[in-house]
Amino acid sequence: MTKIKSVRTRVWNWTGPTVPPQGNFCTNASDALWIMGDAMASFRFHQWLTCEVETEDGTIGIGNAALAPTVVKKAIDDWYAPLVIGEDPFDYAYIWEKMYRRTHAWGRKGIGMTAISAIDIAIWDLMGKLVNKPVFKLLGGRTKEKIPVYYSKLYADSIEAMQREAEEAASHGYQAFKSRFGFGPKDGMAGMRENLKRVEALREVLGYDVDLMLECYMGWTLDYTKRMLPKLAPFEPRWLEEPVIADDVAGYAELNAMGIVPISGGEHEFSVIGCAELINRKAVSILQYDTNRVGGITAAQKINAIAEAAQIPVIPHAGQMHNYHLTMANTNCPISEYFPVFDVEVGNELFYYIFEGDAEAAGGYLQLDDDTPGLGISITDKHLDHFEITE
Ligand SMILES: O=C(O)[C@H](O)[C@H](O)[C@@H](O)CO
Numbered sequence: 001m002t003k004i005k006s007v008r009t010r011v012w013n014w015t016g017p018t019v020p021p022q023g024n025f026c027t028n029a030s031d032a033l034w035i036m037g038d039a040m041a042s043f044r045f046h047q048w049l050t051c052e053v054e055t056e057d058g059t060i061g062i063g064n065a066a067l068a069p070t071v072v073k074k075a076i077d078d079w080y081a082p083l084v085i086g087e088d089p090f091d092y093a094y095i096w097e098k099m100y101r102r103t104h105a106w107g108r109k110g111i112g113m114t115a116i117s118a119i120d121i122a123i124w125d126l127m128g129k130l131v132n133k134p135v136f137k138l139l140g141g142r143t144k145e146k147i148p149v150y151y152s153k154l155y156a157d158s159i160e161a162m163q164r165e166a167e168e169a170a171s172h173g174y175q176a177f178k179s180r181f182g183f184g185p186k187d188g189m190a191g192m193r194e195n196l197k198r199v200e201a202l203r204e205v206l207g208y209d210v211d212l213m214l215e216c217y218m219g220w221t222l223d224y225t226k227r228m229l230p231k232l233a234p235f236e237p238r239w240l241e242e243p244v245i246a247d248d249v250a251g252y253a254e255l256n257a258m259g260i261v262p263i264s265g266g267e268h269e270f271s272v273i274g275c276a277e278l279i280n281r282k283a284v285s286i287l288q289y290d291t292n293r294v295g296g297i298t299a300a301q302k303i304n305a306i307a308e309a310a311q312i313p314v315i316p317h318a319g320q321m322h323n324y325h326l327t328m329a330n331t332n333c334p335i336s337e338y339f340p341v342f343d344v345e346v347g348n349e350l351f352y353y354i355f356e357g358d359a360e361a362a363g364g365y366l367q368l369d370d371d372t373p374g375l376g377i378s379i380t381d382k383h384l385d386h387f388e389i390t391e
């Protein structure tokens with residue numbers, strides 16, 4: 001049995017070209033503020049954290065985090081790494097509880113749980129490598145021949161631009177698409193019309209035989225959403241995502257109970273108990289935790305069991321291998337989100353510039369290999385000249 005001997009964190013700060021945002025390209029929680037300019041600015045993912053957990057025999061497991069990487073790095077270096085060094089990685093449930101309980105005063109959500117997630121993902125990659133099995137084979141194995149994905153971009157833009165992007169995506173075989181709203185309460189009735197025109201325009205080019213999901217990214221309010229839901233229903237959205245801020249669980253539950261459009265959320269929820277709360281309060285019809293935030297693979301798999309008991313499908317936020325392995329291993333995880341490989345914009349794409357091996361979609365599906373141990377990704381040096389790396 002080989003013990004954990006080190007935890008190496010690095011922050012990857014993107015210094016390469018980025019695609020400037022369109023105005024009104026995505027509603028978000030900051031829209032409620034009296035703020036000029038790019039309200040989405042604080043929701044950029046132009047930094048990423050890598051977390052490498054190494055055992056005495058030299059095997060290295062790779063974890064990652066996208067939220068506040070510089071702060072998560074400090075939390076791991078100062079608080080979490082000392083808790084896991086010397087432990088047997090196969091005692092992963094104990095290690096998780098140790099990280100969770102020893103920092104419980106401040107770490108149960110946000111930065112602390114993100115740090116736990118990065119280490120836990122690395123431990124699962126490590127375990128897969130140590131037993132020469134892909135992570136999904138340690139979780140339940142192959143439940144799908146291949147994973148259906150949904151195309152996730154379509155940020156709000158001109159109607160023509162959105163229709164062109166949707167047609168281009170459909171030509172690559174996607175059968176499901178997620179679009180972002182650009183207008184919310186501060187834009188009044190005129191903004192509602194702009195939102196509805198874009199949904200109608202997308203249905204015009206995509207038709208009604210594919211799933212269309214609509215993303216608010218916490219940029220609406222309970223009142224605004226209640227007014228919008230009946231107007232959206234005729235376009236048969238598969239779900240309306242994160243209409244209100246993550247803390248307004250009662251708001252989610254009220255909107256979901258209206259039964260007009262399924263409400264989804266969870267990418268800003270943390271821990272097993274945090275997600276169980278969303279499920280038990282019927283706050284969401286689709287749960288969308290992100291494994292690199294919610295507590296890693298250990299927590300995500302426990303949440304999957306709770307969601308399955310409630311028959312709430314789990315479709316994790318983001319694509320990326322730490323989520324794909326869980327989707328492959330669970331029948332109750334029907335599809336995966338997929339960010340097309342793109343120039344760096346919001347930053348969801350940054351994953352592709354740091355890692356290689358991430359599954360690529362083809363014809364609306366992606367595949368995981370039965371024989372590639374661990375998560376199947378490695379850190380690439382292909383784009384090093386576009387990063388400032390902090391050890
Ligand atoms: O659901 C998502 O993909 C996230 O909410 C997006 O990454 C976020 O950037 C808003 O588009």
Ligand SMILES: [Mg+2]
Binds near residue numbers: 217241242267
């Ligand atoms: Mg989202």
